[in-house]
Amino acid sequence: MKEIMAVIRMDMIGKTKEALSIQGFPALNCMKVMGRGKKKLDYTLIERYLSDGIEISSPKAAEAVSEGHRLVPKRLVSMVVNDDEVKKVVEAIMETNSRGNPGDGKIFVLPVSDCIRIRTGEAGEQAV
């Protein structure tokens, strides 16, 4: 079993969910997270907004701008699948999210040692 964690753009979650359910992977966990990547971002545009006194409606975005280190709101999608399905899921996420711009996200594949279904108590591959 593998856990697939993908950090993607906020507005791509709908398309990603759709693409994954078409491929047959409807089960996923989704979190709102803040993050930053390797590339330094150009914040002059937002700074101009701030200096003009225009309010930023999202408190999360305002927090990200006001802090010294700049974090951007992102979505973290995490799902556990069997080993042979990893490639299919990674390809589906990559295809829907790839626009060729920095900030599109990252996909991590981590090993999972066991999985237990709470309702029935069954463990192993059939519980995934």
Place this chain on the structure above:
Amino acid sequence: MLMIRAIIRPERVGLVLEELSDAGFPAVTKIDVMGRGKQRGVKVGDVFYDEIPKEMLMMVVNDEDKDDVIKLIMKNSKTGMKGAFGDGKIFVSPVDEVYTISSSTKGL
């Protein structure tokens, strides 16, 4: 590659993130979490608080950078001279594969 997940005090996040980017590890994901530790929470008067707000920093680094990152997080999230209960924990787990979505390439 290794995934480092550090659960630290929310007030230390700014300092840790700054030091990490100065040391050349800018890529971090921050998650708001609630939790308790071995001390079963905090007792204030008669009330026991067992869901304490914390921040989880998640980052994936190359194997050789692990020690540097852990040392850095440890140094900057410790409170007081010797450290105190509630300063947090760091977990390290293996990562099999990493993909960059924008360029559709494998690797960090």
